[in-house]
Amino acid sequence: MHSPSAASLAFLSLAALVKAGTVTYNWDITWVWAAPDGFGRPVIGVNGQWPCPKIEATVGDTVIVNINNKLGNQTTGIHFHGINQISTPDMDGPSGVTQCPVPPGSSVKYQWVADTAGSYWYHSHNMGQYPDGLRGPLIVHDTNDPYSGQYDEEVILSVSDWYHAESLDLVRNMLTPSNVQFRPPFPDSILVNEGQPANINFTKGKTYRIRLINFSAFASAMIHIDSHDMNVIMNDAAYIQKEKTFMLRVTAAQRYDFLVECIDRDNRNFPYLIGLDTNRDFTNASLGVTWTKNYTGYFVMDTTKDMTKVDVVQEWKPADDSHFKNYNGDGVWGPYNHLIQLDFEFCKDVNGYPRACFNNVTYIGQKVPTLYTAATTGNNNTDPTIYGQVNPFVVKYGDIVQLVVNNLDAAGHPFHLHGHHFQVLDRPKSGTGKWPKRDTNYASSPNLRDTVAVDAKSYAVLRFKAENPGVFLFHCHIEWHVEMGLTATIIEAPDKLAGMSFPTDHINNCQIQNIPYQGNAAGNTQNYTDQTGFITVPPTTYNGATYIPGSSKRSRILGPFA
Numbered sequence: 001m002h003s004p005s006a007a008s009l010a011f012l013s014l015a016a017l018v019k020a021g022t023v024t025y026n027w028d029i030t031w032v033w034a035a036p037d038g039f040g041r042p043v044i045g046v047n048g049q050w051p052c053p054k055i056e057a058t059v060g061d062t063v064i065v066n067i068n069n070k071l072g073n074q075t076t077g078i079h080f081h082g083i084n085q086i087s088t089p090d091m092d093g094p095s096g097v098t099q100c101p102v103p104p105g106s107s108v109k110y111q112w113v114a115d116t117a118g119s120y121w122y123h124s125h126n127m128g129q130y131p132d133g134l135r136g137p138l139i140v141h142d143t144n145d146p147y148s149g150q151y152d153e154e155v156i157l158s159v160s161d162w163y164h165a166e167s168l169d170l171v172r173n174m175l176t177p178s179n180v181q182f183r184p185p186f187p188d189s190i191l192v193n194e195g196q197p198a199n200i201n202f203t204k205g206k207t208y209r210i211r212l213i214n215f216s217a218f219a220s221a222m223i224h225i226d227s228h229d230m231n232v233i234m235n236d237a238a239y240i241q242k243e244k245t246f247m248l249r250v251t252a253a254q255r256y257d258f259l260v261e262c263i264d265r266d267n268r269n270f271p272y273l274i275g276l277d278t279n280r281d282f283t284n285a286s287l288g289v290t291w292t293k294n295y296t297g298y299f300v301m302d303t304t305k306d307m308t309k310v311d312v313v314q315e316w317k318p319a320d321d322s323h324f325k326n327y328n329g330d331g332v333w334g335p336y337n338h339l340i341q342l343d344f345e346f347c348k349d350v351n352g353y354p355r356a357c358f359n360n361v362t363y364i365g366q367k368v369p370t371l372y373t374a375a376t377t378g379n380n381n382t383d384p385t386i387y388g389q390v391n392p393f394v395v396k397y398g399d400i401v402q403l404v405v406n407n408l409d410a411a412g413h414p415f416h417l418h419g420h421h422f423q424v425l426d427r428p429k430s431g432t433g434k435w436p437k438r439d440t441n442y443a444s445s446p447n448l449r450d451t452v453a454v455d456a457k458s459y460a461v462l463r464f465k466a467e468n469p470g471v472f473l474f475h476c477h478i479e480w481h482v483e484m485g486l487t488a489t490i491i492e493a494p495d496k497l498a499g500m501s502f503p504t505d506h507i508n509n510c511q512i513q514n515i516p517y518q519g520n521a522a523g524n525t526q527n528y529t530d531q532t533g534f535i536t537v538p539p540t541t542y543n544g545a546t547y548i549p550g551s552s553k554r555s556r557i558l559g560p561f562a
């Protein structure tokens with residue numbers, strides 16, 4: 001594969017410009033009754049339907065998603081996972097960070113440019129809501145795919161853990177002082193394609209591009225295909241140099257695009273196995289995790305032939321994605337001039353509630369969404385203390401930031417950064433211990449991702465360029481851990497955020513709930529360094545996304561969020 005010449009690139013980008021259009025989705029967010037695994041329960045869907053629809057666009061398109069909250073009893077909001085929101089930081093979606101939650105009866109418009117091709121997903125980023133169903137695939141097609149011509153058809157496979165109880169109850173049961181083991185809710189089942197058929201028509205001579213997306217709230221999944229390998233071409237919407245693998249592990253929020261070639265000798269149907277939570281880091285018997293959840297689907301060559309054979313895996317040994325190379329062969333960005341080190345551990349708050357901490361501090365949502373604070377506090381917005389206990393880190397425009405996560409816990413955790421594809425410089429195996437504070441032995445062409453699986457008692461070294469002014473979260477993508485406060489906030493290039501204005505509908509959603517949208521974390525517009533009114537203790541009553549009309553509690557305390 002050779003690089004396209006400058007001339008052809010210019011032509012292509014012109015072609016993309018000419019073709020760029022607008023795709024618009026008008027969605028009522030509604031409760032729907034569904035039974036994806038046979039057990040009926042209310043789920044959150046779109047326009048009276050569940051599974052939620054796919055968003056599809058082509059590079060260069062403007063995407064507009066208008067949502068009307070018709071849930072009646074919950075607030076909502078949508079985050080477009082992996083979309084970097086360059087110059088549209090107010091469209092990122094997390095409640096309490098870049099917007100106020102959308103109350104019942106209200107609406108909000110998201111508008112952004114699909115600048116980078118790949119497989120993404122969208123989900124509610126509002127108070128533990130997405131495990132109740134509000135999530136779906138988001139595909140940005142490439143007009144200049146370096147792998148085009150190497151596959152004939154595309155297939156989306158989503159995988160997720162699934163719970164029979166609603167999120168609110170699950171989180172309430174988790175957030176109690178008696179949960180001394182920091183035990184998250186355990187899933188009742190595994191869903192592939194949200195319970196819809198997930199067999200793939202398989203024709204001799206054809207190659208399939210599988211877009212595997214993990215919607216999980218907790219569990220990671222492993223995938224293996226009988227008699228076929230998986231040639232990975234992309235992860236988290238970043239092309240990589242094609243890598244042949246036999247097993248992949250996709251943690252919550254990660255995506256893999258891989259090619260499967262139908263080279264079959266005998267005309268038969270090939271089972272594939274997706275297994276939930278076989279990660280040994282989660283099988284510590286003392287946590288009570290004793291289950292495995294499997295799903296078997298088929299690559300179908302002949303519907304008249306046997307479809308009962310299962311794919312058996314002796315031991316899951318997933319490929320090490322930290323060794324994948326970025327497609328362009330780009331070296332490590334650097335040297336870095338800004339180091340952020342985050343030590344993650346479970347912790348307890350003053351009331352003995354289980355929490356998760358970075359550097360001994362748990363995230364606590366404040367009254368004013370953090371981006372609105374950055375926009376309305378003038379040059380004082382470079383002072384991290386005005387944002388309250390959201391684990392704020394201020395980085396300057398153009399900084400090269402090295403972000404080190406030390407995972408002091410005995411299980412692996414997937415960490416996601418909004419607003420960026422970061423380079424994964426190092427991600428050593430479980431038990432390696434903390435980052436040794438030496439920059440050695442890094443990958444030469446680091447993989448770009450937006451979600452990295454950090455192994456148990458080990459670390460990851462990430463790098464990103466602070467060239468996207470905005471307020472972006474860095475958090476564990478295990479939804480239950482977000483609700484425990486495992487989140488930090490990057491305040492990126494605040495000097496470029498001062499004075500930023502916001503769409504009226506976004507601000508309206510704050511006004512109708514009496515949520516302040518100016519000033520420091522407590523809404524003080526006179527004295528930004530005055531911390532009176534900051535929220536310094538996590539609420540002991542968890543209301544999730546529940547909308548409580550007229551409740552000062554609901555309208556003033558926003559977080560934490562996911």
Ligand SMILES: *[C@@H]1O[C@H](CO)[C@@H](O)[C@H](O)[C@H]1NC(C)=O
Nearest residue numbers: 031042071073074166168546
């Ligand atoms: C909200 O309404 C739905 C649909 O009626 C119901 O299933 C759900 O339990 C309610 N949730 C809360 C927290 O009241």
Ligand SMILES: *[C@@H]1O[C@H](CO)[C@@H](O)[C@H](O)[C@H]1NC(C)=O
Nearest residue numbers: 153155199200201202300303
């Ligand atoms: C798969 O093949 C069957 C039988 O030929 C056909 O009915 C079905 O539409 C095909 N599915 C897809 C997704 O192409």
Ligand SMILES: *[C@@H]1O[C@H](CO)[C@@H](O)[C@H](O)[C@H]1NC(C)=O
Nearest residue numbers: 216218219220221250251252
């Ligand atoms: C999806 O992510 C969750 C959370 O990390 C993980 O436990 C699960 O194994 C993932 N699923 C797959 C198919 O990788």
Ligand SMILES: *[C@@H]1O[C@H](CO)[C@@H](O)[C@H](O)[C@H]1NC(C)=O
Nearest residue numbers: 181281284285286287410411
């Ligand atoms: C299992 O978890 C317990 C409690 O968190 C911990 O003390 C123990 O070391 C863990 N065992 C292993 C093998 O990780």
Ligand SMILES: *[C@@H]1O[C@H](CO)[C@@H](O)[C@H](O)[C@H]1NC(C)=O
Nearest residue numbers: 275292293294311312313314
């Ligand atoms: C799931 O599949 C794995 C690998 O083949 C197997 O070891 C395990 O027993 C299966 N679990 C169940 C519940 O079938």
Ligand SMILES: *[C@@H]1O[C@H](CO)[C@@H](O)[C@H](O)[C@H]1NC(C)=O
Nearest residue numbers: 342343345357358359360361
């Ligand atoms: C966190 O607290 C522990 C115990 O109080 C202490 O040993 C450790 O140094 C603290 N870590 C940081 C990063 O402050």
Ligand SMILES: *[C@@H]1O[C@H](CO)[C@@H](O)[C@H](O)[C@H]1NC(C)=O
Nearest residue numbers: 376377378379380381528529
């Ligand atoms: C920022 O705070 C300083 C004092 O801490 C004050 O003098 C200055 O006017 C403030 N700037 C703005 C834009 O409010």
Ligand SMILES: *[C@@H]1O[C@H](CO)[C@@H](O)[C@H](O)[C@H]1NC(C)=O
Nearest residue numbers: 524526527528529530531532
């Ligand atoms: C702002 O608040 C801080 C902290 O309460 C206080 O020390 C300072 O005097 C106040 N500044 C003004 C101008 O009132």
Ligand SMILES: [Cu+2]
Nearest residue numbers: 413476478481
């Ligand atoms: Cu986690």
